[in-house]
Amino acid sequence: MTLASALRFGVALPVRYAWNVLPFYLLTTGAAVAGRVPFLAALGVVVGLLRVDGRLEALVRAADSIEPDQLDPASPQSLPPELTDALANLASPTVFAILGLGVLASVVLFVVLQSVTTAATLSALHAAFDGRAPLTEGVAGMSRWRTFLGLTLLRAGVFLVGGGLLALGVGLGAAAGGVAGILVGVVVGGLAFVFLLVVWLGLSFVGPAVVVDDVGVLGSVRASLGFIRRNPLDFLGYVVVSLGVGLAFATAAGLANVVGTPQLVAAGTPLVVGPVLGGFQMALYAGERGDTAVDAATDGETAREEWEDPTGATGADSRPSVRERVGVGLGRGWRALGAFVVGHPTANLLSAVLLAGSVAVGWFLTAPYGVAFDPPGDVAGVFGTIAVGPFLNIAANNWLVAAGGSYGGLALGVPTVASVVFNGVLIGALAGLFDRLAFLALVAPHGVIELPALAVAGGLGLHLGRVGFDGLRGRLSAADVGDELGRAFEVLVGLAVVFVVASFIEAFLTPRIAAFVLGG
Structure with missing residues (x-):
């Protein structure tokens, strides 16, 4: 060699x-999502405690009293005393102990899961090298x-x-x-x-x-x-x-x-x-x-x-160009996305209900405080004059979130549930803190596409959770589990198209729509 x-x-x-090896590299991102589960659980406990004893409300009200033009990012002394006191009150031995245990558990879990995904990835690489089936060998190599x-x-x-x-x-x-x-x-x-x-x-x-x-x-x-x-x-x-x-x-x-x-x-x-x-x-x-x-x-x-070739072509003369591969691959992903939505209604519906319920929980956490943060002064220019950078960044971030949450679901679906709940609670909490009309104007134009896509990604993770469970029980072979990981990659390719469309709307159209609605 x-x-x-x-x-x-x-x-x-x-x-x-790509179709047989890249799923294992995305499985590594799923391990990172799964590793965060103990910390997210600890964070949820802390937020619940802070809300019960009123410290969370004090922080929100103190933040609502801030005048942005009076803040100096380089000078902590510019923070109002109320906000400084509210931040100081968040720290307590109990809070530190809970978060510390969550961090420790997350580190341990991540190291173990990273070992599993590394074993799978290198096994798939070796199989690709010597002509065996990478998806099957990658799953078998997890041992x-x-x-x-x-x-x-x-x-x-x-x-x-x-x-x-x-x-x-x-x-x-x-x-x-x-x-x-x-x-x-x-x-x-x-x-x-x-x-x-x-x-x-x-x-x-x-x-x-x-x-x-x-x-x-x-x-x-x-x-x-x-x-x-x-x-x-x-x-x-x-x-x-x-x-x-x-x-x-x-x-x-x-x-x-x-x-x-x-x-x-x-x-x-x-x-x-x-x-x-x-x-x-x-x-x-x-x-x-x-x-x-x-x-x-x-x-x-x-x-x-x-x-590997999504066109099914073989031989040197029939190899498609990179551009042709991308086009064929996107079409393959789009068809896989449609097939998954139609073929797994229970997983997708459960994910959508979980996301909607989490948004409601987040809203009830913050809405009772009666706080309504104002939108940015220049809504139309929130992403600048040329929003190409934010567009690419948002699209890539959303896809990474979807990929990590989906492949993390192989760990019996728990990381997917944690990811969906966390994102839903965060969205709901922000909705409860901002002016209602402003929030809808800044979220709805692209959210009608982005949120269903995130729900489908959650459904994919729940489906892989069932696959992981059946694999552990011996109901599915390594080849079966590998095939499901490959199909999940195809679905994520289709979701990439959806996230690109949603991100384009968010970067280029949402600010202008919001400015029109809000009159700014």
Whole structure:
């Protein structure tokens, strides 16, 4: 396996293998949503306590008394005393204890779920590399999650040791003082940095080793070090490419922040950056084991692309262009969305009822306070003169929320319920705090499209919750669960079209409609 062939496989992965590999990268975003469930539960308990004892009402009323033109963001002293006191009253040992337990539980749950999704993703990548079914192998590969959890704990232990060495250097330097203290701090700090760098590089290929060689934690460490020793030039190329992609991503993220589209870059992480680097890494390691399938597949000498090509075309001469793939893929997603809405009415209706009920709960939390915040002074210009950045950012953010909530539902549907309830309560709480007409004018034009789309995404998550339950009970095979994950990706592609339309309305039309309604 040459370095160039491995890189070609990684670059081609997000397009050629999109329908079979990208679902597992979105499953990783679902793990993040699932990991937030304990914290959201703790937050709900805290909000309930604050409302019962009146501290939430005091905060809302204090915020309502603020005059925006009197605030200086750079000076906390500009906050009115009532708001400062209300914020201070929110802090209590009970609140901190509940939120602390929620954060701890979320971290633990996220680490475990991340281990599951990493095992699935790398198993799917290996299957794509050697011509097996990625969806089936990815689901079957989840059984390796304990090994990946062990690797996570190993990395955490290494960083704790490195941090301890760094703290030791600072302590010794402070005790010695003067020039000698500075030298001690620099030397020990440098040693700590070198230690962390060497270990981090040495563990570069432990993930592929677990999947390809079917080894445990220690076996994967030995295999990774052995690969580096045998292939120093390939390893150097991997490091250079990884650093280059990381630098390009950081540059893109910086530019996106400047133009107001950070969520667009966030969406590119699971859809482009992750698959490219993951495919490159897997091809390097698996190819070194003697499998040359990637060279053939990349050069178009096999018909393996029938797994990935949404047109069903095979062979080098019949391959569609990227533009044709996108068009066919969007059509496929749109049809899948329609089929899901028609074919799963119970899940979609339950999600819609859950969302509507959560909005009502949020409204009842805040509406009784009798507060009505005014809309922005310049409603028509709320997104600026040229709203392309906000349009892209809103569309990407809504789709990421939908994807995370949907795939998080594989964990028995609980994360989907938490996500729908959280978003619904938030919408209802804002509705209860703002002027009713202004809120409707600023939400209704795009909300009539966006909210049903979010409800369908919730229905998709509830459906996957049933799939996850049946999979755990043995009622569905790995192939069945994998097929459902693939169909969920198709539905999300269709939802992307809906969110683009809703975001276009929100960025370009809603402000003008609201200005007309409100006379501003």
